[in-house]
Amino acid sequence: MHLRNRFLIVFTLSACAGVGFIATPGWADLQKYVGKPEAAFEWKLKSKIDGEQAGDRIYDLQFVSQIWQENKWQHQLQVYLPRSVAPNSTMFLWVTGGSARAEYIAMGMELARKIRAPVAFLYHVPNQPLLEGNLREDDLIAETFVRYLKTKDENWPLLFPMVKSVVKAMDVLQAFGKKEWSEPIDKFIVAGASKRGWTTWLTAAVDQRIKAIAPVVIDTLNMRAQMPRQLQAFGDYSSRLTPYSNRGLLPIPETPEGERLLSMVDPWAYRDRLTMPKLIVNGTNDFYWATDALNLYWDGIPADKWVLYVPNAGHNLRRQDRPQPDQLNDLINGLAAFSRHQITGTSMPKLSWKHETVNGNLRLSIAATPAPTGARLWIAQTPTMDFRTAGWSEHKVSLTDGRIVAEMPPPDKGHLAFFGELDYEIDGLRYHLSTQVRMTEALGNRQ
Structure with a gap:
C-alpha cells in the first residue's frame, strides 16, 4: 500500500475568540512568558527506530517543556531521517497534537524526502485533557480565556504554553543535533494546522530562530473583523465555534480585559514582527472560516508572503475531487517546496x-x-x-x-x-x- 493511503490526517479546529477592540500588542507578555526559566525542562533520546524503508531512521525524543498552572507539560518529539537525506542547519518542524502514529510518521518521512532535509514532528501541543472536566482542544482554550477574563492572570491563555512548547522543542532539537550529528541546527521552518497554525504565527513573533512559517487552516487573523464577516456570510457564527460561543466569547467582551486578551492571542496584533517568509495554506471548503477570510488580513501582513488554496478541501485539506491516495498532495508538496526554497536559498x-x-x-x-x-x-x-x-x-x-x-x-x-x-x-x-x-x-x- 502506498504510504499516503494511510494518511488519516485530521486537523482539529483552531477556532479563536471573536471580536473586540485590539489593545497595545501583547507580544511583550508572550515574550516574558516564553523566556521565563523552567526548572522542570529536560529531554532525552528515548530510542532510535528503523523506518519502514531500509536505511530510514526515526529518533524518538521525550521532553518536559514547562510547568503550567501546576501541570507538567510532556511531549513526544520525533525526527525523521530518510536514508538519502543528510542533516542540515535548517529543520522543518511540524507542530501537532496527540502521539506519533503510522500516518504521521509516513507524512514526516515523505516531507523529509521531498525537502531533502530532516523533519521533526512535535506532539502533545497542547497537553490535554486538563483542568476540571478533563477539557480538550477548543473547550480547553475557551476555558482558559474565560479564566483570564475573570482573574486578569496573563498566564492563563492556553496559547502561551503552546508557544513555549515549540520554543522548547527548538531548544531540544538544537541540543540533539550537536550531540547526535555534531551538526548545528540554526534555523527552523515551523508549520502546523488549525490551533497549531495559530501557535505557529505566535511563536514566529517571539523567536528569531524561525526562518519561515507555514500556518495551515487558521484563516482568522484580524479577529475583530472576522466574526462580523461570518455573520454576514453565514447568518451566524460557524457551528464549529460553539466551544467559544457557549462561553460568551463570541464576541469577546468589549472590556479592557477582552481588549487585552485579543492583543495577546490574535496574530494580527503581532503582524509588524512577522517579517519572515510565510506560506498561508487554506481549504476552499473549510467550515470554520468565511471563504474570503484572507482578504481581511492579507494586505496588513508584511512581505514576503504567499497563499495556497486547496480546492474542494475542508479543514483537513483533503481534496474531495481526487483519489484518496492523492488527496493531501497539494499540502505536502506545497510545504515541501516552500521549505526547499528556504533551505537552498532559491527565491520563491x-x-x-x-x-x-x-x-x-x-x-x-x-x-x-x-x-x-x-x-x-x-x-x-x-x-x-x-x-x-x-x-x-x-x-x-x-x-x-x-x-x-x-x-x-x-x-x-x-x-x-x-x-x-x-x-x-x-x-x-x-x-x-x-x-x-x-x-x-x-x-x-x-x-
Missing part, C-alpha cells in the same frame, strides 16, 4: 494580482516571475454567500510571458467566487501557488 516566485471590474466583467490580472508552467481559475457558484459546501471547478486561462488576464461575466443569480492558481517546480517537485479569492453576487442581489 514573485507574484502580484489585481481583482477588478472592467466594463461590467470580473477581471483577474496576474503577473508572475518566473513564468509558471501552467495556470487556471477555480470557480464556484452558490445561491448564498456561504461557499462551504460549494463544488469548485477548474477553468483554463491563457498564459503569456508570465502574465494572465482572465475575465468572466458576473453571475446571473446567486453568488460567485474565484481565484487563480499557478504551477511551479523546484528540484523536480511540482507545487501550486494561489491568488486571493474574490466573492461577488448577481446585480439583482445588490441593494
Whole structure:
C-alpha cells in the first residue's frame, strides 16, 4: 500500500475568540512568558527506530517543556531521517497534537524526502485533557480565556504554553543535533494546522530562530473583523465555534480585559514582527472560516508572503475531487517546496494580482516571475454567500510571458467566487501557488 493511503490526517479546529477592540500588542507578555526559566525542562533520546524503508531512521525524543498552572507539560518529539537525506542547519518542524502514529510518521518521512532535509514532528501541543472536566482542544482554550477574563492572570491563555512548547522543542532539537550529528541546527521552518497554525504565527513573533512559517487552516487573523464577516456570510457564527460561543466569547467582551486578551492571542496584533517568509495554506471548503477570510488580513501582513488554496478541501485539506491516495498532495508538496526554497536559498516566485471590474466583467490580472508552467481559475457558484459546501471547478486561462488576464461575466443569480492558481517546480517537485479569492453576487442581489 502506498504510504499516503494511510494518511488519516485530521486537523482539529483552531477556532479563536471573536471580536473586540485590539489593545497595545501583547507580544511583550508572550515574550516574558516564553523566556521565563523552567526548572522542570529536560529531554532525552528515548530510542532510535528503523523506518519502514531500509536505511530510514526515526529518533524518538521525550521532553518536559514547562510547568503550567501546576501541570507538567510532556511531549513526544520525533525526527525523521530518510536514508538519502543528510542533516542540515535548517529543520522543518511540524507542530501537532496527540502521539506519533503510522500516518504521521509516513507524512514526516515523505516531507523529509521531498525537502531533502530532516523533519521533526512535535506532539502533545497542547497537553490535554486538563483542568476540571478533563477539557480538550477548543473547550480547553475557551476555558482558559474565560479564566483570564475573570482573574486578569496573563498566564492563563492556553496559547502561551503552546508557544513555549515549540520554543522548547527548538531548544531540544538544537541540543540533539550537536550531540547526535555534531551538526548545528540554526534555523527552523515551523508549520502546523488549525490551533497549531495559530501557535505557529505566535511563536514566529517571539523567536528569531524561525526562518519561515507555514500556518495551515487558521484563516482568522484580524479577529475583530472576522466574526462580523461570518455573520454576514453565514447568518451566524460557524457551528464549529460553539466551544467559544457557549462561553460568551463570541464576541469577546468589549472590556479592557477582552481588549487585552485579543492583543495577546490574535496574530494580527503581532503582524509588524512577522517579517519572515510565510506560506498561508487554506481549504476552499473549510467550515470554520468565511471563504474570503484572507482578504481581511492579507494586505496588513508584511512581505514576503504567499497563499495556497486547496480546492474542494475542508479543514483537513483533503481534496474531495481526487483519489484518496492523492488527496493531501497539494499540502505536502506545497510545504515541501516552500521549505526547499528556504533551505537552498532559491527565491520563491514573485507574484502580484489585481481583482477588478472592467466594463461590467470580473477581471483577474496576474503577473508572475518566473513564468509558471501552467495556470487556471477555480470557480464556484452558490445561491448564498456561504461557499462551504460549494463544488469548485477548474477553468483554463491563457498564459503569456508570465502574465494572465482572465475575465468572466458576473453571475446571473446567486453568488460567485474565484481565484487563480499557478504551477511551479523546484528540484523536480511540482507545487501550486494561489491568488486571493474574490466573492461577488448577481446585480439583482445588490441593494
